[in-house]
Amino acid sequence: MALETRRRAGADDGGLHVLKDAILAPAPGEDRSDAPERTTHATFREPAVWDKPAQPASGDAVADLREAIRGKLAYAIGKTPETARERDWFAATALALRDRIVDACQATDASVPNKRVYYLSLEFLIGRLLSDAMNNLGLVETTRAALQSLGVDLGTVEGAEPDAALGNGGLGRLAACFMESMASIGIPAMGYGIRYDHGLFRQTFEDGWQREAPETWLAEGNPWEFARPDATYTIGFGGHVTMAAVSDGVIRRHWYPAETVLAVAHDVPVVGWKGKTVNTLRLWKAESEAPVELAQFNGGDHVGAVSARMRAEAISRVLYPSDSSTAGQELRLRQEYFFTSASLQDLVRRHVAERGDVRSLHDHAAIQLNDTHPAIAVPELMRILLEDHGLQWEDAWHVTTNTLHYTNHTLLPEALETWPVELMERLLPRHMQIIYLINWMHLEEQGRHGRQGETNFAAHLASVSLIDESQGRRVRMGHLAFHGARRVNGVSALHTDLMRSTVFRDLHALDGDKIVNKTNGITFRRWLHNANPGLTRLAVEAVGSGVLDDPGLLRGLDAFAEDPAFVKRYAAARFSRKQALAEIIAERTGIEVDPSALFDVQIKRIHEYKRQLLNVIETVALYQAIKAEPHKDWTPRVKIFGGKAAPSYSQAKLIIKLALDVAKAVNDDPEVADRLKVVFLPNYSVSLAEAIIPAADLSEQISTAGMEASGTGNMKLALNGALTVGTLDGANIEIRDHVGADNIFIFGLDAAGVQARITETNYAQKAIQASPRLGAALDMIASGRFSPDEPNRFRPLTDDLRHRDQYLLTVDFDDYWRAQRQIDAAWKDQARWWAMAIRNTARMAWFSSDRSMREYAEEIWRVQV
Ligand code: 26W
Numbered sequence: 070m071a072l073e074t075r076r077r078a079g080a081d082d083g084g085l086h087v088l089k090d091a092i093l094a095p096a097p098g099e100d101r102s103d104a105p106e107r108t109t110h111a112t113f114r115e116p117a118v119w120d121k122p123a124q125p126a127s128g129d130a131v132a133d134l135r136e137a138i139r140g141k142l143a144y145a146i147g148k149t150p151e152t153a154r155e156r157d158w159f160a161a162t163a164l165a166l167r168d169r170i171v172d173a174c175q176a177t178d179a180s181v182p183n184k185r186v187y188y189l190s191l192e193f194l195i196g197r198l199l200s201d202a203m204n205n206l207g208l209v210e211t212t213r214a215a216l217q218s219l220g221v222d223l224g225t226v227e228g229a230e231p232d233a234a235l236g237n238g239g240l241g242r243l244a245a246c247f248m249e250s251m252a253s254i255g256i257p258a259m260g261y262g263i264r265y266d267h268g269l270f271r272q273t274f275e276d277g278w279q280r281e282a283p284e285t286w287l288a289e290g291n292p293w294e295f296a297r298p299d300a301t302y303t304i305g306f307g308g309h310v311t312m313a314a315v316s317d318g319v320i321r322r323h324w325y326p327a328e329t330v331l332a333v334a335h336d337v338p339v340v341g342w343k344g345k346t347v348n349t350l351r352l353w354k355a356e357s358e359a360p361v362e363l364a365q366f367n368g369g370d371h372v373g374a375v376s377a378r379m380r381a382e383a384i385s386r387v388l389y390p391s392d393s394s395t396a397g398q399e400l401r402l403r404q405e406y407f408f409t410s411a412s413l414q415d416l417v418r419r420h421v422a423e424r425g426d427v428r429s430l431h432d433h434a435a436i437q438l439n440d441t442h443p444a445i446a447v448p449e450l451m452r453i454l455l456e457d458h459g460l461q462w463e464d465a466w467h468v469t470t471n472t473l474h475y476t477n478h479t480l481l482p483e484a485l486e487t488w489p490v491e492l493m494e495r496l497l498p499r500h501m502q503i504i505y506l507i508n509w510m511h512l513e514e515q516g517r518h519g520r521q522g523e524t525n526f527a528a529h530l531a532s533v534s535l536i537d538e539s540q541g542r543r544v545r546m547g548h549l550a551f552h553g554a555r556r557v558n559g560v561s562a563l564h565t566d567l568m569r570s571t572v573f574r575d576l577h578a579l580d581g582d583k584i585v586n587k588t589n590g591i592t593f594r595r596w597l598h599n600a601n602p603g604l605t606r607l608a609v610e611a612v613g614s615g616v617l618d619d620p621g622l623l624r625g626l627d628a629f630a631e632d633p634a635f636v637k638r639y640a641a642a643r644f645s646r647k648q649a650l651a652e653i654i655a656e657r658t659g660i661e662v663d664p665s666a667l668f669d670v671q672i673k674r675i676h677e678y679k680r681q682l683l684n685v686i687e688t689v690a691l692y693q694a695i696k697a698e699p700h701k702d703w704t705p706r707v708k709i710f711g712g713k714a715a716p717s718y719s720q721a722k723l724i725i726k727l728a729l730d731v732a733k734a735v736n737d738d739p740e741v742a743d744r745l746k747v748v749f750l751p752n753y754s755v756s757l758a759e760a761i762i763p764a765a766d767l768s769e770q771i772s773t774a775g776m777e778a779s780g781t782g783n784m785k786l787a788l789n790g791a792l793t794v795g796t797l798d799g800a801n802i803e804i805r806d807h808v809g810a811d812n813i814f815i816f817g818l819d820a821a822g823v824q825a826r827i828t829e830t831n832y833a834q835k836a837i838q839a840s841p842r843l844g845a846a847l848d849m850i851a852s853g854r855f856s857p858d859e860p861n862r863f864r865p866l867t868d869d870l871r872h873r874d875q876y877l878l879t880v881d882f883d884d885y886w887r888a889q890r891q892i893d894a895a896w897k898d899q900a901r902w903w904a905m906a907i908r909n910t911a912r913m914a915w916f917s918s919d920r921s922m923r924e925y926a927e928e929i930w931r932v933q934v
Pocket of ligand 1: 238392394395440485589778779780
């Protein structure tokens with residue numbers, strides 16, 4: 070913790086103070102007359118610029134907050150300043166700030182907006198909330214001063230907050246960025262998810278092998294949340310369905326679940342920029358109606374007496390740690406239905422309380438399904454409308470299909486959720502009936518369009534059916550969500566095109582307007598303003614403080630890309646963050662790295678399609694090249710990896726082991742010295758990303774084209790001025806379009822090239838034969854050079870590359886090597902490098918999640934912003 074927090078300490082502020090003298094002095098001969106709206110150095114401001122100028126840290130405000138924190142410490146935590154630990158100071162500070170949020174929060178709650186957005190997501194990868202809250206309330210400096218007057222360092226307090234890691238990777242982090250942006254641009258919204266007791270596992274390395282330990286973010290409570298026992302809903306599972314004829318031959322069915330679980334709301338406030346809007350993230354905790362069977366307990370069966378409770382509570386116990394292969398277990402389906410049902414019951418109840426009539430739900434509520442995890446919302450909303458509100462089928466279907474919207478986040482076949490019909494019938498019998506009926510009508514419709522005559526009508530039906538009959542009968546959750554949604558979106562231009570042409574091709578043909586693109590975004594307030602205060606300060610000085618409200622103003626930095634004084638300060642901001650990261654690396658791995666080397670970063674979940682292995686093999690080839698010509702003028706590089714592998718994903722874990730074994734050999738080789746270092750930082754997290762991203766020179770975005778739906782780390786890194794080495798995949802394509810082809814390093818096959826090559830035979834053998842460099846690197850790994858204690862350890866990796874290579878790593882290798890050497894050369898021309906970096910920062914404004922949310926609001930949700 071210490072180092073990550075030290076960088077934020079009052080005296081430090083991004084490390085910029087050390088360079089202040091250099092920074093404040095104009096470069097010799099510098100002409101600043103052309104600078105638009107540029108303030109002079111004399112106005113260089115302390116304290117932090119992102120504090121609203123209208124809210125300076127006034128003496129009164131500081132004193133008020135100090136007393137509030139002191140009061141919370143005494144009366145909510147029960148500690149004195151003398152006995153308080155860092156964690157206690159964090160809790161007291163968070164509680165004091167939460168009070169400030171409450172007023173705005175109640176104002177937001179009290180108003181009845183014309184339309185609300187409901188974002189349903191099984192994952193919210195939030196990270197820490199303190200700096201977000203302070204920044205958006207304009208209270209960074211006030212809090213810093215208040216704590217300082219109590220003898221406490223703000224950076225230390227920030228570091229004591231555990232990450233809320235209620236997500237696996239991109240999809241969960243996107244949900245967190247979207248929540249922040251909706252609050253910041255004033256969209257009335259509520260997020261719905263699960264309050265997992267244990268978020269994503271803690272990763273350690275034991276002799277280079279990943280080990281997983283439970284994560285315990287709630288061990289000392291969560292000062293941000295409000296438990297809402299009054300918002301509790303009953304969720305059913307199993308049981309049977311009855312049928313009763315009511316009037317006029319109308320048949321009504323009713324579900325009698327065999328088992329019920331309670332969903333209890335816990336609300337986390339989401340403060341928007343300048344505190345204007347405070348939305349709510351409502352997380353459900355599973356509880357039992359019968360916490361203990363007293364008779365059983367009194368009879369001596371103390372464990373059996375709480376078994377029902379354990380079974381119920383298991384639902385919100387832990388986050389499933391997989392992000393790419395479907396877990397397939399019953400508990401996962403229980404989680405999905407649990408949070409979807411609770412959320413729909415809650416929002417329908419709110420709607421009826423406000424508007425009186427459930428039939429207008431779609432006019433006042435837009436529900437976004439974050440991937441298929443909440444796709445059971447389609448039959449659940451139908452069930453609520455039919456059974457709880459007595460609607461006719463057609464009316465219920467009209468409301469449902471005008472309220473729901475679905476975002477797809479992956480086209481990888483192993484990640485597309487399907488559930489066995491048998492399991493659905495057992496766990497959710499009424500929903501299965503509704504799905505059958507929806508499907509029956511959907512398939513009937515095909516016939517009515519006169520398609521029966523078509524030669525492959527049967528194949529067409531099989532392709533659009535909600536039930537996959539090819540490998541046992543399974544419900545296709547993607548098809549279900551697609552069919553039940555008013556709009557379906559992909560997350561980058563390429564990904565959306567591929568949705569139309571592959572997985573959803575036949576469904577798309579039935580309704581050409583349904584699929585729309587909404588390219589992902591990131592919140593600049595966390596990923597630029599909070600994570601990189603030094604660069605933010607520089608941007609404010611250069612283009613004015615309006616850039617904090619309108620990222621479009623970043624474009625003004627373009628004019629300074631070759632301005633020596635600006636470049637110097639931009640580089641200084643980077644350098645201070647690299648020094649801080651070098652300290653973190655030393656502390657956590659024992660490896661000493663030189664902050665003046667090129668920091669080459671690949672941070673993301675470990676997955677074969679993301680091709681960390683391509684990066685490791687290039688590292689081995691570079692190692693061999695340096696050994697062969699040790700006196701050549703190599704560009705010094707530090708390769709930095711971070712990321713977790715799903716616990717059951719053995720190939721991914723083996724890739725981590727290889728990276729660590731290669732790291733050991735390379736780092737210990739005196740002949741290589743500082744020209745190449747390899748680091749794998751353990752336990753990658755949102756907080757660690759905040760430390761790595763501002764320190765990165767090069768961003769690795771090297772997935773097999775067509776496989777990464779979007780990527781969002783690519784945006785964070787480019788915004789902070791790292792140059793991208795990447796394939797034409799996901800949002801990389803749009804990043805290239807924005808930053809310009811001259812300011813990015815593109816290599817490898819494009820998506821069409823991949824599709825063509827993958828059908829050829831022996832492409833891997835051919836590629837290896839054609840590339841002696843690749844062959845030699847693979848031989849070295851296969852020979853056991855990096856695993857002398859177990860020479861065949863990496864055979865599963867090298868054999869796979871030689872015989873299958875599903876992700877076309879061998880095919881892209883030579884072009885990747887070429888791009889990397891081009892990068893080496895660019896680094897040597899520092900003026901060119903920094904011009905490119907500055908142009909990246911200047912041209913990334915479009916990737917703000919504020920832009921994404923405005924697009925969703927206008928084109929999907931139809932809510933006023
Ligand atoms: C266990 C089943 C499962 C399957 C897929 C769980 C989670 C998933 C997610 C869809 C995986 C995911 O996080 N996808 C990522 O979503 C990001 C946000 O849109 C994109 O930027 C990434 O490219 C995509 O991989």
